[in-house]
Amino acid sequence: MSARILFSTTGRVLSQLRHDKRTIALIVAVPLVLLTLVYYLFENQPQTFDSIGLIMLGLFPFILMFIITSVAMLRERTTGTLERLLTTPLNKADLLFGYGLAFAVLAAAQAVAASALAHWAFGLRTDGSLVFVIVIAVADAILGMALGLFFSAFARTEFQAVQFMPALVMPQVFLCGLFVPRGQMAGWMQALSDVFPLTYAVQGLQEVGSHTGATGLMWRDLGIILGAAVLALVLASATLRRRTA
Amino acid sequence: MGSVIDITDLVVDRGGRRVLHSISVTIERGSVTGLLGPSGSGKTTLIRAIVGVQLVRSGTISVLGYPAGSPYLRPRVGYVTQAPSVYPDLTVRENARYFASLYRGCSRQDADRVIGEVGLCDAADQLVGTLSGGQHSRASLACALLGRPEVLVLDEPTVGQDPLLREELWARFHELARTGSTLLVSSHVMDEAAHCDRLVLLREGRIVAYDSPAAIRTATGTNDLEQAFLRLIKAQAVAAVA
Numbered sequence A: 001m002s003a004r005i006l007f008s009t010t011g012r013v014l015s016q017l018r019h020d021k022r023t024i025a026l027i028v029a030v031p032l033v034l035l036t037l038v039y040y041l042f043e044n045q046p047q048t049f050d051s052i053g054l055i056m057l058g059l060f061p062f063i064l065m066f067i068i069t070s071v072a073m074l075r076e077r078t079t080g081t082l083e084r085l086l087t088t089p090l091n092k093a094d095l096l097f098g099y100g101l102a103f104a105v106l107a108a109a110q111a112v113a114a115s116a117l118a119h120w121a122f123g124l125r126t127d128g129s130l131v132f133v134i135v136i137a138v139a140d141a142i143l144g145m146a147l148g149l150f151f152s153a154f155a156r157t158e159f160q161a162v163q164f165m166p167a168l169v170m171p172q173v174f175l176c177g178l179f180v181p182r183g184q185m186a187g188w189m190q191a192l193s194d195v196f197p198l199t200y201a202v203q204g205l206q207e208v209g210s211h212t213g214a215t216g217l218m219w220r221d222l223g224i225i226l227g228a229a230v231l232a233l234v235l236a237s238a239t240l241r242r243r244t245a
Numbered sequence B: 001m002g003s004v005i006d007i008t009d010l011v012v013d014r015g016g017r018r019v020l021h022s023i024s025v026t027i028e029r030g031s032v033t034g035l036l037g038p039s040g041s042g043k044t045t046l047i048r049a050i051v052g053v054q055l056v057r058s059g060t061i062s063v064l065g066y067p068a069g070s071p072y073l074r075p076r077v078g079y080v081t082q083a084p085s086v087y088p089d090l091t092v093r094e095n096a097r098y099f100a101s102l103y104r105g106c107s108r109q110d111a112d113r114v115i116g117e118v119g120l121c122d123a124a125d126q127l128v129g130t131l132s133g134g135q136h137s138r139a140s141l142a143c144a145l146l147g148r149p150e151v152l153v154l155d156e157p158t159v160g161q162d163p164l165l166r167e168e169l170w171a172r173f174h175e176l177a178r179t180g181s182t183l184l185v186s187s188h189v190m191d192e193a194a195h196c197d198r199l200v201l202l203r204e205g206r207i208v209a210y211d212s213p214a215a216i217r218t219a220t221g222t223n224d225l226e227q228a229f230l231r232l233i234k235a236q237a238v239a240a241v242a
Helices: A003-018 A021-041 A046-078 A081-085 A092-121 A130-154 A158-174 A187-195 A197-210 A216-239 B043-050 B092-101 B108-117 B133-144 B163-178 B190-195 B213-220 B225-241
Strands: B003-014 B017-028 B032-036 B058-063 B077-080 B151-155 B182-187 B198-203 B206-211
Touching (some): A003 A092, A046 A092, A092 A130, B017 B182, B032 B043, B032 B163, B077 B133, B133 B163, B151 B163, B198 B213, B198 B225, B206 B213, B206 B225
Antiparallel strands (some): B003 B017, B198 B206
16 A cells, blocks of 8 residues: 555545535535424424434435445446556555545535534534534444445446445434334344444444443444444455456 | 567457457567557457456466566556546546556656647646547546556557647657557557557457568558458468368
8 A cells, every 4th residue: 555645546536526516515515404404394392303313413424425435436447447547556445545535524524514503503412522423423424435335346337326325225224223213123123233334323423412421332333333434445445356357 | 679568378258258369479678569450359358458457268468577467567557448547527637647646756747748748738727528539538648658657558549639649649659669668559540550660460359460561561462551451361261261
């Protein structure tokens, strides 16, 4: 790996985004609009908003980053730039972590905007610090990005890549404890929920919501999220083959 | 001088079909070799095998004494794909600077220099996606000239280019060869063949001829290389029947 190539790859991905202002606007604005909808949905039940709004702060970055990275990596494959890059001194890890870093910057901007709106405009209350909410949201973004990079290897077209979102993301959203507390699920569903990394993102946020200081469970959840992200990145690097038929 | 690319008994299958049938060829240092043949003759597959991105069935390919695609070769072999492979959502300059950053010792000035070499100075700050087809492929070519590669493998780099610019590009290729680079340039247009020191004529995954343009003209008794190619194919078809 080379720090020079990694950072220049990050810079390149950010430059591409800079030329696509509409995408940046959508990434930052869409969560704000959705959060506003949810706020007014539970206008008379501020406690419900406190729990659901909080979880949504972790879901937005996960879902959005999954979609944009799987499409971005698929584009590298279909335009031939990936094949070309793999004939240069660039290391696969430089490329993947370069992407990771660029999208983490974007995710941080998104998380700060959404958390700020939730906290100051809608009075979302958490016992723990807002900083931890943002940290977990960024970790969720990195997880979504890593899974997106990995699963993009299994899509040949953008149509397929976009379908991976409902196929791989929605089950995690259903079983993460947002709709039904995990304790009330059937055993096999709980088992599925246990292996879905998004579960730990939600649990981590709930810890911040109900405890003033950082809890051990929160740190463990954060560790699991980042560990799953690293695992997905390693698997993604195995799918980047230099030689193809 | 010595050989730079050594291919022995290369066999490649793609999509269950044999694309290259036991190709053997040696390419000398400091030469401009043209890889000519009709569309579907296996030019791109051969090129992909040389840069080490093609899965091969059997045979050996060594470049500068190393197996094709080995890490040693990555800073030393430049590759331009047939479809331009640069980022359409970046400007020409941003593309060149990014590819420059991948090579040790390559500066921003080098990036600006190669943009000039392919005649894109006026379009340097334009998004690649808004360029014409010819400009787009030149932007892709510029990025392969970075890092002064010892071996430059170009898949149809002059297709759709202005005739004057095509002359300039060929002059540039020969200049690179004079300074010790070895170039392999594919084309499906026969009138490009005269620009090359040596020609590899490829048809249906087999080498029809490998010689200098002059030797091919003499052997076939025609000055027109297109005709020469035809005569060679016909002669081989007759030989195969007999």
